[in-house]
Amino acid sequence: MDPSHQLGEGVNAGELQRLTLSELRERAEALDARIREHLKRDARPRATVVMQCAVCEQRGTAADTRERAAEWAFRHREENAGHGAFREITMRPYQW
Numbered sequence: 001m002d003p004s005h006q007l008g009e010g011v012n013a014g015e016l017q018r019l020t021l022s023e024l025r026e027r028a029e030a031l032d033a034r035i036r037e038h039l040k041r042d043a044r045p046r047a048t049v050v051m052q053c054a055v056c057e058q059r060g061t062a063a064d065t066r067e068r069a070a071e072w073a074f075r076h077r078e079e080n081a082g083h084g085a086f087r088e089i090t091m092r093p094y095q096w
């Protein structure tokens with residue numbers, strides 16, 4: 001491998017070999033912290049919306065917007081005469 005290959009953050013293999021063990025540990029800890037922060041951001045719960053028929057209790061597919069959730073309700077109404085009343089259920093996860 002080319003020794004000047006970049007290892008991220010502007011560090012190349014040659015520079016990395018000159019670092020002391022404690023400097024390497026510091027960099028590893030900083031990298032671990034960045035990875036943990038990234039994973040935490042990606043794991044943030046998001047609200048979802050689902051429509052439920054008030055006649056037969058059937059539910060549509062959970063969606064990330066009300067409009068998408070309502071698409072199921074419009075189809076359900078067209079396919080099932082008399083099924084024209086729905087509940088909009090918003091699921092909002094909490095994380096403490």
Ligand SMILES: [Zn+2]
Nearest residue numbers: 053055056083
């Ligand atoms: Zn129904």
